[in-house]
Amino acid sequence: MVNPIYIIILSLITGFLLSIFDKIGRKLSMTIFYGVLSFNLFVMAIWFYRLLVVDVTPLLINTAGFVAPISINLRMGLQEAFILLFSNFIALFAAIYLFKKFKKAKISSLVLYLILSMGVNGLVMTRDLFNIFVFLEIVSISTFALITLEKNLKSLSAGFKYMLAGGVVSTFFLLGVIFVYYFSGNLNLDFINTGTFNNLGMIAVFMMSLGIFIELKPFPANGWALDVYEATDSGIVSVIAVVNSAAIFYVFYKIMPMIPNNLLQLLGYAGLLTFVLSSLMGLKQENAKRLLGYSSIGQMGLLISAVVFTTNAPEFISILIVGGFLVNHLLAKAGLFWITGIVKKEKIADWGVLNHSKPLLILFGLLLFALASLPPFPGFWAKWEFIRWLIMEKMTVVAVLVLIGSLCEIAFLFRWFNLAVKKEDLQESQIETSHSMNLPVAFLAGVLAVIPVIIMKYFYQIDLIHLAPVIALIVIFIIEIIPSKIKGILSLITLGTYGYYLYPLLSGLQLFFAVIFIIGGGIILISTFNRKGLNQNFYGLLLMMILSLGNLLIAKGYLEFFLNWEFMTISSYLLFLRGKNARNSSFVYLIFSIAGAYLLMLGFAFAPAVSSDMVLLKSITQIQLPLVSIILMSLGFLIKSGSLGVHIWVPDAYAEAEDDVTALIAGILSKVGILGFFVLAVSAISHKPDIDIFYWIGWIGVLSTIIGAFLAVFQEDMKRLLAYSSMSQIGYIVASVAMLSHLGLVTALYLSFNHLLFKGLIFLAIAGVIYRTKTRNMYEMGGLIKKMPISYISVLIGIIAVSGVPPLSGFGSKWLLYSAFIEKGWYLQSGVLFFASAVSFLYLYRLIHSVFLGQLKYEHQNVKEAPIWFILPQLIFIIALMTISTFPNLIIQPLNAIVGNYIDSSIVIDGYKVTSSLGYWNGNQVMMVTMGVFMVPLLLLLLLIGKTQKVKQFNIVFAAERPESPQTTHVAHNMYAHYKKVLGGWGKPRILSFWNGVAEWTHSLGNLFRQFYTGNGQTYILHIILYMVVLYIILGV
C-alpha cells in the first residue's frame, strides 16, 4: 500500500523541480508531469479498492512524528478515496485534454496545475481546520493563475473577480477558524466539540461554515463563478468546476458535524434555492460555457441540499444519493466542458457544427443525458432515492422544488441538444480536434456508462433484463454499418426472441399489453423496411422503445417500472427528434414527458411499498394508494396520453416525426399512458380512494375526446389531424378506465386494441401517401384513389373503424362505451361522447376526401401506389380488423376474462351475442346483415347499369363550364370554415396560450433573477457580504 501522503510529496518535489527539468526539455517535464498525475490516480485507485473490498478501516496519517491533535493528520477513508479517485481521474484526463496547450504554454502552467492537483488531494485528506485554509489557498491561487491560461481581457477580469470574492470569503473562513480555536482550544476536526459552544462560538462556526459554503457558489453570491466558467479555457474550467468543487464540497461535508442543525437546514434550503434558480436562469442563457456554469452551480446547490437533507438517512441511501449526484456531476460536467473546448462555439445556436462529427455528437448527447439525471446514469438513481427520502421525511416542498429545478435544467440542456442535433450549420465550418482532446471525453463517457451496471447489480439487484433496452441500443449502434434492411430483420428477430422470453412471464392484463407493444410494434416495424441506405441511429432507438415498453410489464416494484418508463421517454424523444423539422416538437414532447415522469416519481414516492418479488401490475392490487399518489400519477399518465390541458405536445410531435415512426407512436406508445391508468385502476378497484378522483379523470377524458375531435377538424396537415384524432380516441379510453367498472375496463381494453389496429392502419397508409407525394397538406392532394387504391381501401376501412359505424369493430367499441357509461350513470358524459363521435365524422371525411377523392393534381399524375413495405403491415391490420369485426368473440371473451380477474363480469356472452344490462349486440349477425343489404343494391345497380360511361377528369356538371384547375376545383382547404363561425369565441386556442404564457413567464423570471449578476466585481463582494448578513439575520430570528 502506498501511503497517500506520497501524492503530496511527489507532487511537491516535482512541482518545485519541474521548471529545472524543463530546462532539459519539454518532453521530460511533460513525461514527469503526466507520470505524477497518473501516479496520483493509481494510488487512489488502489486505496479505493482496498477500502471498498479488503478493509473499510480508514487510514490516519500523522505528520511530524506526533499523533493528532498535536500534529496535523490526514485521513484516508472510503469517502476520501471516492472523491479523490474521481478528482484525480478528472485531473489527469483534463491534463491530457490540455496536452497541446501545455506543450506550448509556459512551464509555470504545468507547475501550477500539478500543485493544484496536490492541493485538492491535501484539501480532501486533511483533518485540520487551519490546514484546510492553507490547502484552500493553494488550490485558489493556482486556480487564479491558471484561469489566465488563455490570456485575454475576459479571463483576466473574471479571474480578478474570482480573486476578490475568494479573498473575502477565505478571510471570513479564517476569522471563523481562529475563533473556533479560541473557543475550543483545538484545530483538529475530530477533537472539536461545537456542542459546547456558546452564542459567540456559534458566530465563529457561522463564519467558518459560510466561508466554505460561499465557495460552493450559492445564489446570489456566485456571480464571480459564472464569469470564471464563461471566460476560462475549457480544460481548466473543467478542473475548476469539477475537481475544485468536489474537494470544497467534501470540506463542507467534513465540517458538517460542527455546524448547528438550524444553520445546516438553512444552508440546505439555500442550496436548494440555488439549484432551482440557477436552473431557471439557465433558460435564458445563450452562451455554452455560461450555460454549463449555471448547471454547475445548480448541481452544487443540489448536492448541498442532498447532503444536508440526508444526514439522518441510512448509509445505503445517503451514499447512493450524494455519491450518485456527485459522480454524475463530476463526470458529465467535465466531459461537457471539454466538448465546448473542442467545438469552440460560444453561442449554443451555432452548435449545429457538431453534426460534422457524429461520434462527438453522440458523446455530447450521452453526457447531456447523464447531466440531466436520466437513466441509466448515476444521477437517475440518486434523484429517485432523494425524492423518496424527502417524501418519507415529509419534506414535500423540497422534493417538489428539486423536481421543478430539474425540469428547468432539462429544458435548457435539451434546448441545447436539439440545437446541436437539428440546427443547420450555415457556415459549413469544421471541427478541429485531436485525439488528445477526444479520448478523455470518450473515456469519461465510458466510465459513466459502466457505473449504472454497478449500481443496478450491487445496490439494487435489479434483473439485468432491464438493461436490455440500452444493450439493444448499443448493439445496433455497433453494427451501424450494415444495411438498413438487415438491421430491420435483426430487430424483428430480437423482438421475436424477446417476446418468446417474455411470454411465460405474462398473464392477463400483461399479456394483452404485450400483444399491443410487441406484436403491434413488430407489424409496424415491417414498414421501416422501406428505408434505404444505412439509416443510422434508428433501429437501436426503436428496439429500445419497444423493449422498455415490454419491460414495463414485468417490472417489479416502482423503481423498475419507473426506470423503464424513463427509457421509453428517452427513446421515443430521440425517435421524434429524427424528424426533419422536429427540433421544437421533440423538445416540447420531452419537457412534457419529463414533467410527467417527475409527477410519477412523486406519486410513487408517496405510495406505500409494494412487495418486490411480484410484478407491479399484480402487487399494486394489494395496497391502498393514497389520494395524493393517485392524483400525481394520474397527472403523469394524463400527460403521456396527451389528455386535455397537457395535449399540446401531441400534434407537433406526431406531425414532425418520421412517418413510419408516427404510426408506431400512435399505435403503441399512446397506449402506455393507458397501461399506467390500468395500474391505478386495478389498485383502486379493490381499494376505493376516499375522494372519487376517477370521476374527474373521467371528465378529463371525456373533454379530451370532444376537444381533440374539434381540433382535428380544423387541421390542414393530415398528420396533425390524425394526432388530434388520437388525442380524442385516447380520451375515450381514459374515460372508460376511469369508470372502474367491469364494462368500462373491457371497453378500455377493446378500444386500445382497436385503436392500435385502425391508427396503425391509417398512419401507415398516410405514410405511404406522404412518401409518394412529399407533402402533408391535404389540400395539396386529391384524387389519389385512382393512383393508390390499396392505400385508399386501408384508409376507408380505418375510418369506418374509427367512426364506429357498423359493421366493423369500431361499432363494438362504441356499443360497449355507451353501455358502460349509461350503466355507470355518467349520462352527460355519454352525451358529450356522442357529440365527439359525431364530430369525428367531420375530420375523417375531410381526411379521406381531401386526399383520395375530388380532383387529382397535375403534379400527382404519375404517383404510384405506396411501396410494398407500407402495404404489407396494412394488410395484416386489415385482416385483423375484419376478423375481430366478424368474430367479436375472439377479442371480447379474453378481455372479459382479463377484467374478470379484478371485478365481476357484468355482461353475458352467448355465442356471438353480447348482452349488457342495457342492450345487446351480435357482431357476427350485424356483419351478415350488412353484407346482405350491401349486396342487394349493388346487384340491382349492376343489373341496371352494367356498363357505365367512363369520363375524364373535369368532365363534371359544372354549370356548363369547365373548371380552371384542380387546385380551385378541389374543395379542401379550410373545409369547415363555417364550423369555425359556429364555435366563435369557443374556438380560441386557450390552452396553447396558457402554456405559452407559462413558458414566457418562466423565462422572464429567469431573466429577472440573473440581473443580479451585473458583472461588477465589487457588486459580487457586496453580494457575498449581504448574503452572510442576511443569513445571519434569518438565523437570529
Added chain:
Amino acid sequence: MIFSLILGFILLILGISMMLTRNNLIKIVIGFSIMDTGIHLIIVSIGYIRNRTAPIIDAAVNIKDATSQVVDPIPSALVLTAIVIGLAVTAVMLSFIVEMYKKTKSLSIDDYQELKW
C-alpha cells in the same frame, strides 16, 4: 491589549468598506490588504494572555514553569502562515491588475463588467 483586537476588527471593517466603495482597482487591493492585516491582528490578539511573555523559552522564562509564563504560541504560528498567504494573494492580484491595465488602460472596476448575466 484588547485594544489590538478592536483595532483588528476596525481594520477588517475598514478594509471591506474600502473594497466595497473604491472604484480604483489598486485601492480595492489595498482595501484587501487592510482587511488582511486586520485579520492578522485579530489572530495575534486571540492568543494573548495577560502579563505573560512571548513563547520563547530563554532567560526570561523559567523552564520548569514555562506553561504558566508564556502566551499561546499557536496563533503566532498561524498568523505567520496567514501573512504569507495574504502576501501571495496580493502579489497575484497586483499582477492581474497590471495585465488588465495593459489591455484597457483603465483602473476602474466598472470597466471590467463585459461578462454578466
Added chain:
Amino acid sequence: MDIWTKIFYAVISVVIATIYGLALGGVVRKIYARVHGRYGPPVWQPFIDIIKTHAKRVAVSHGIMFYLGPVFRFAGGLGTYLFIPVIFGSAVFANFSMAGDLLLVMYFIFFGQLGMALGAGEGGHPYSPLGIARGLSQMTTFEVPFALSVIALAIQYHTLNITAIVAAQQGSILNWTLFTNPFAVVAAMISMLGMNMHSPFSIVLAPQEIPIGPPIEMNSSFLATLQTNRGLFVAAKLILFMNLYFGGATNLVVMIVKTFLIYMFSVFVGAAFPRFRPEQAMRFFLKWPTIIGIISIIFVAYL
C-alpha cells in the same frame, strides 16, 4: 325462425316501407306547393321520377367509389330500417332487430351517409364536398339533442332494446314517452327537423347555391337508387321516432297514422320558416334543444 322466412318477411317489410316513404314524399311536395300557392305535382310523382331516372340510357361514372356511393347509401337505408322492429308484436315486421339495439340503429344511420359522401366526393364536383361539409356539420349538431334524448330514454327504461322500449309504452297513451318524459321528446323532435333537412335546416341542399347538394353528379340509376332510398330512409326514421317516443305501433294502420303525423310536424315547420344559414342552424341546435335534452336527462335521472 328459419332464416329464409326471415328474409322473406324482411323483403315484404322493406317494400311496404319504401312505397310508404315515397308516397309520403309526394304528399310533402303537394303540401309545399299548396302553401306556396301552386297546384303541385301529383302524389305519385316520386315513383314517376324513379322510373324516369332509371330509364336514362347514359350512366356516367367517375370511378368505383362513385359507383359504390349510392350502393352504400341504399344499404345504409336498408340496414337502418332492418334493424328497427317496425310493428310491436309482429313477426313479419320484426326485421333483424335481434342483431342489435338502439345504438346499432343510431350508428347504422351513419353508414349510408358516409358511403354517399365518399361516392359524391369522387364525383369531383366542388359542390359535393361543400354540401357534404355542411351536411356533416349540421349532423354533428342535431345529433347532440337527439343523443341526449336517447340517453334519457335509456335511463328511463333501463334498456336500449327498442322492442323493450316500445313494450314499456304499451297499455295507455299516458305511458308514451311523450307524456312520461316530454323534454326528451321535444329535444328529439327538434333534432328531427334537422335530420329531415327541411327548411329551416335545408342549407345542405340549398338549391340556389349548390344545386341539390351532395348528389349533384349522380345520374340515371345512381340517382334513382338514391331516390328510392330517400323514401325508405324517411320511413325508417319516422318509425324509429314513433317507437321511441310515441308508443310504437301494434298494426300497420296505427303505424301509418302515427308516422304521418310525426312527419307532418317537420313539414309544417318547414313550410312556415325560411332557411337558416349554416352557422345559424348549427348554433340553434347547440343551444335550446341541447339544453332541453340535458333537462330531460336531469328530469329522469335526478328528479
Added chain:
Amino acid sequence: MIRKIFVIFAIAGLIMMLLPLVVNFEYKDSLNELSSQYVRGSIDDLKSQNVVTSVIVSYRGLDTLGEVTVLFLATAGVGFLLKHKKNKNSLRKASELLQTSSSFLVALIILFGIYIFVHGHLTPGGGFQGGVIIASAFLLMILSDINLKFNHLILHLVESFSGAFYVVVGLIGLLLGIGFLNINIVPLGNFGQLFSAGAIPIVYSLIGLKVGAELTAILNTMGGEQ
C-alpha cells in the same frame, strides 16, 4: 444610490455580526491543553527554545509546507501572468545616495537575513522572516539600479532545490518510519544551542533560501514590468 444603501446595510450588518465577538471578548487566563503540550513538548521533545518555531516547523509542519507552496505558487503565478520585458532607460536613475549606500548595505542585510533564519529556533525569527530580509536586500539593489539583471537560473535553482530539499527532509522521516516532516532525523542536540532542535535549523534555512529567492523573483518580475 441604492447601491450605497446596500453597502451601508452590508457594513452595518457585518458590524452587528462581529460586534458580540469584540464586546464579549475576554482573554484566556491560562494556556489551553494543546498549547501547553506544545510548550512542554518544545522544551522536552524538540529541544527548541522558540516554541512558535517548534509549532511552525514541527507540529504544524504540513501548514508550513503548504505556506511555502503558496509562496511558490505566487512566484509561479506572477511569472505566468507577467512577461519579462525590460524597458531600458525609461525610468529615472536612482540617486547617488541610494546607489552608494545600497552597495554596502546589501551584504549586511543578507548576512542579517541569514542570521535570522539560522537562529529561528532560538530567537524570534525564522525562515520566512530571514527570507524576507534577504529579499529586501535585493529590493534595495533593484531600487538602486533599475536595469539590474539577476541571474534567473541561479534564482531558479535556489528556489527549486531548497523547496525540493525541504520535502526530501520531510520524506526522510517518512522513510525512517517516524512520520512525514519529523525533525527527529538528526540528533536533537542540547536545548538552547545553535545546533539543537533536530532538523529545524535545516528546514528553516531551506525555507529562508527559498523565500528569499522567491520574493526576489517576484520583485524581479514585477520590477521588470512596464
